[in-house]
Amino acid sequence: MKRGKEMVMILVLVAVLLGVSSASDNQPSQTRWKSMFSGATLSAVNPIGSSVVFPMYGNVYPNGFYYVQLNIGRPPKPYFLDPDTGSDLTWLQCEPCRGCPKGPHPFYRPSNDLVACRDPLCASLHSSEDYNCDDPNQCHYEVEYADGGSYGLLVKDTLSLNLTNGMRVSPRVAIGCGYNQTPGSSNHPLDGVLGLGKGKTSIVSQLHSQGLVRNVVGHCLSGQGGGFLFFGDDVYDSSQVLWTPMSRDYSHYSAAFTELTIGGKATGYKNILVVFDSGSSYTYLNSQAYQAFISLLRKELSGKPLREEPNDKTLPLCWKGKKPFKNVLDVKKHFKPLALSLSNGWRAKLQFEIPPEAYLIISSKGNVCLGVLNGTEAGLENVNVIGDISMLDKMVIYDNEKQAIGWVSANCDRLPTSPASFL
Secondary structure, three states, X not given: OOOEOOEOOOOEEEOOOOOOOOOOOOOOOOHHHOOOOOOOOOOEOOOOOOOEEEEEEEEOOOOOEEEEEEEEOOOOEEEEEEEEOOOOOOEEEEEEEXXXXXXXXXXXXXXXXXXXXXXXXXXXXXXXXXXXXXOOOOOEEEEEOOOOEEEEEEEEEEEEEEOOOOOEEOOEEEEEEEEEEEOOOOOOOOOEEEEOOOOOOOHHHHHHHOXXXXXXXXXXXXXXXXXXXXXOOOOOOHHHOEEEEOOOOOOOOEEEEEEEEEOOEEOOOOOEEEEEOOOOOOEEEOHHHHHHHHHHHHHHHOOOOOEEOOOOOOOOOEEEOOOOOOOHHHOHHHOOOEEEEEEOOOOOEXXXXXXXXXXXXXXXXXXXXXXXXXOOOOOOOOOEEEXXXXXXXXXXXXXXXXXXXXXXXXXXXXXXXXOOOOO
């Protein structure tokens, strides 16, 4: 739920009717982006059905974020966006822009196709149906995250896509022209956010309403960095996927009645609410579960050749070994695996496994650091968030038509060429 990825972004959409100032040019330098963002392309064309596949770039650490490229406008221009299953609205830093950090591309120049205040897409951004329209021809929005926010105007523009059946389409979709940003403490150098949530303004929801793809979104993040994102259901074999019902009582992609286990043993924490969020680099447990986990970790590490290293500020809790670690494989034997015990919709239980390499990182100082954080301290109250670190080397699928969340171990290093190519 972006966007400083090390801070989890809880989306709060509020329509606020504001005035828009006149446009001005603001062209950032491109030089420093050439090495970091070299080789980015749009979607891959695969003759396996009507879906869209996007290469993903970035990593959990040290970058702390992932991004995909979308080509928007006429003529199409590239923008690097942070894929966020924890929010609905896609927005770009837009001219004129106040408080906007420089991104890899010039600020988006908005189209003149404004979304009206009473348009259903605008209405979906409001918390109630009786919102005011100071200007019936405009829809202003406010998106607040746990770390920063975006304020702007809703417009429609052309999105250039290659479908996996070989067709190229150019649908018009509603996006946010973010002319006023409130950068968070962990701002990332991108052009905006790609909202992939359950709401009507989500890009995949809009493409589905136009009959282009099924209302399904998924991602596959490689432990080596990068991966891919997809819209539609033609790039995986559903029979090989483990599925749990999606909670209907929560606006995010969540599973209820979840039990946390550590090292194969029940912790006593049952019926907890878990949100799957590609907008968070790390995983968050509520304070009680977190403290129980930390207590168990410290007990397990007693007598092991590790000691806590408070001078390493990479993450709240790091350990130092006799010599610097090169990768997680050097130290994973000292840590217990986590797992979420989830319902399959019947009486059976499924395990969403989180091995040590899916919750640990090796810092630049050669220490091992815990990528599970205290969500209550981060402002998440009792919500538990499964972030990118714990979804590595898994294909995670959010099927809004079946109201189910699925996962399967996968080779995320290459784009899919058939539904079974990564199983």
